Amino acid sequence: MHVSSQSRSCAFPGVRGGLNLRCCAAVTLAARLIGRGDKICVLLFTCLYIVSYLILTHFKKTAEFVTDDAEDATVNKIVLWLCTFTLSVAVCAVLLLPISILSNEVLLTFPQSYYMQWLNGSLIHGLWNLVFLFSNLSLVFLMPFAYFFTESEGFAGSKKGVMARVYEAAVLLLLLALLVLGIVWVASALLHDNLARKSLYDLWEYYLPYLYSGISLFGVLLLLLCTPFGLSRMFNVTGSLLVKPRLLEDVEDTLSCTTFEEESLSRKLKCGSTCWVKLNMEAMKKEYLTVQSKRIALEMRRKASPWQRNLGYPLAMLMLLALTVMCVLMVCFNVLELLLDETALPRGMEDPHLGMASFSMFGSLGAAVQVVLILYLMVSSVVGFYSSPLFTGLLPRAQDTHLTEIIANCVSLLILSSALPVFSRTLGITRFDLLGDFGRYNWLGNFYIVFLYNMLFAGLTSASLIKTVTWAVQRELIRAFERIQFVQESVKGQEESQVPLGTCRHTALDPSQHTPPLTLHPTQTSGLHRLPLTVSRSTVPFRLLLASGLSKIQ
Template sequence: MDETADIREQLFHNSVREYVIFLLFGLLLIILSSALIGRLRRRDKDDYDEDDAAVCKISVWLCTFSLAVSFGQVLLLPISIVSNEVLLNYPDSYYVKWLNSSLIQGFWNHMFLLSNLSLFVLLPFAFLFQESVGFSGFRRSLIARVIETSIVFTLMSFLVLGMTYILSSFLDEDRSSIQTLLSVWSYYLPFQYSCVSFLGVLMLVLCTPLGFVHLFTVVGDFLVKPQFLRDVDEEFAVARLEEDCLRRRLHLASETRGTYLLPPPMSPPAAAFAEGASLLGLQNGELQSGLAEALRRAEAHCRHLDQLRHTSSLQRNLVYPVAMVLLILLTFLTVMMVLQNIIVIVLGYGNKDLPFNTTQFKLGDSSLSMLGVFGSTLEIVLIFYLQVTSFVGLYTSRVFSRVRPRPRGTSLTHVIVNSALALVLSSALPLLSRILGITNFDLLGDFGQIEWLGNFKIIFLYNVLFAVFATVILLRGITAVILRELYARLHSLVSAVLGHKPPRQQSHSGASSPLPSPVVGKED
């Protein structure tokens, strides 16, 4: 009796400890997602009434919870890999006794359950709730909007379940019976999630190679590039003169309310004065608006050049090349691991290489990599790299570039759409990492029981599609960038050797050479 009581007491304490850890971890993710949504969401409507404000607040809460779930799914594999290595290297340590297989297994199960809840319930409800106005004939109130959203959501749920039943009957005729029709929780919801995960992995396969190329541009925008054969101080002085000239012209045009050039110039402006030519025919408000826009671009160009002037030589000449080398190395390692995984699958080492998990999980038995801790760390870095490149590739594509979030400029509808996209991609990340052979850690819980993960043809097709698409994108994108950079450097070198002044580089702000001097006069 005492042993039974001790076992029950130990199980109770273990359960309490696990739920406390899950609660603290969830609160941390919710705080992070709330800060991110607060940074992105646009607040430009001050005429909200109480009902609209309540609807907006509830929708934001639902998006915050869903985004926190997506963060948790991104951390599924990294936390599991770190836990396995910690238990393998410190099996008898008192400080890691709380870390066990039950905790990690529960983490995976909770993430699977919450991702289904967010994807099929919370986010659709938030979108419908935000768009609802209440049925006609009802008094406009929060309750009327809740009733409309609930009814529309119920009808949409029946429609989706009917389409799921039809699709499952085509794919698996043995399951198309009246008994399985009632198995919503045990069959149809996992089947819906498997379909969503299938599309999510396909999106990752297509978007990640695009992100490989575009990430170089994104990093280049944040880091200062080395300034070879370029006098930044001289460019800054010229830009300041242009800015002062535009500011004086704007002030003069505002004071006199005249035309830009009276009389017109003796000769038409050259091609270098294209921006000045666009302002020649403007008058009054149009002229002031055009000069203000040109002044804004000139000020942005001056700020950019001033940043280049005050950046240390170490940061210019070391940080940027190191970042580019790291990106190239990570991309090369990812593609090489995918090619190695294709070879392993083709050689046919058995179904154990497929992501479908049929074995009992035991944490801390063996290392996941032949390189030990270094190999596990590299796997974690590559997993995060895949996630970052997938989002970069997604938002640089033509289809999803319109919903790309912007700081303080993202509407609530776009916040909901981006939360759904983040949830789909993060749900597919563990599957993609296992499919491509980035990690050997088995998918736990219901993630490893998705049926199409045991299909050899689908897994092989995903690997081949990723390898081919990544190779083609990299060869086209990086080769074109290298050729352009080589041409620019050779052109600058030849101009410097021959003593010719190289053509001025077009600034990021769009400011060009100085405008012709105006003679502003009064209008008739």
């Protein structure tokens, strides 16, 4: 049987031809892996783009896209696509550290798996570089262009159309870029003279990283302010979404008050005006819809099961408290490491060696906890951002958010999310070093900045947590004392009003001071038992309460 030289080479690897064949196979496999990595990145970004588009279409104002002017509708659609791209980049930036940490643990668990060959360091490194590039592109070019594009109308004397608005937006963007370039160059000249000279010759290598370093520092400082406030607000937000136990919340009274308020607003909407004042029907309709949705939510909460009522709320509060305390403890431990070891400072890493060792001393469980803490910090920072007095107006509303507000929200979320990897590594939440250009920031190697940042975060978070817990306990104690006082006054009033059967109590009263008996129709007293807790029931006369009870008995 004739055997070819290629077959002999494959059968005997020691031969030079077999070695060449193995090298060719390795190169082919590497090319396939690189192509597969690009496909994975495209697939991931496509999924995030679809999710981001669905989110923005939920919040966008429909009237801006359904208009008689085809030019405005086209411009709004283009701007919405740019905002969707920016939001998808922001979500991808949030997932950078979780994907990297989980990929390392998967490679540790399955080191020789054939199905995990696509998961390697080059894929993760390329993903970090793409996120850094698209973040720069969105912050510096796409979002300013989108804003100028919505506000532009074309140059005077030019032909109207979409392209005229594109030209005007491009010119405004160029002028803004020159202005920012001049400001940053002057700042770099004041701080680093050599860097200022280089930025004139090499714009891409020195200017853009310097600019993005400033943007990242601003994002990290914004996270420092928003995250502690958001960690304290998470308890209130979670408590409003869950059903509290009956000991902490009386759903029946709140539902009764909400029902009365809804009926009152409904009557006002039907009348249209009062005797003296003409009502604002549009504002009242919005208020009516808000009260109606609140009433529906309260009815759903009243129908909650005892397990959901008595176990869901305490477990959620304990979980939030445990995550917050764990974050503070990890930051305190990182402060001690900074004092004892210089290698604890955040630094960049060019070649990630995935699958060599775990980034947590507790193994896979510790890595999973790190991922949960990173996502928890991001959610808390977003909650704190929208709860702060400065940015409350940016909170998006379903089907009622203008396009300029969508642009502002996308820029804000991108700044927060792109600073999240640096934020997590600076606080010591994870030991995964920053990849690519994320680790080239000038201020990362400064011990005093990193140490002061950790101390401020630990102090602000502890203060916010203590304040939230003490205020909650104080509020519940005051509410409990009010209920006890109301019960005591009610019992005392009933004892004083009791008259023995067969006897008549004669009291010498001045006829001028005699008070006629109180007579109320049952329809006027049917809602007295539904008075809210915020109204002190001791202020209601006892005769009125007694008449209400008699009407219910009848």
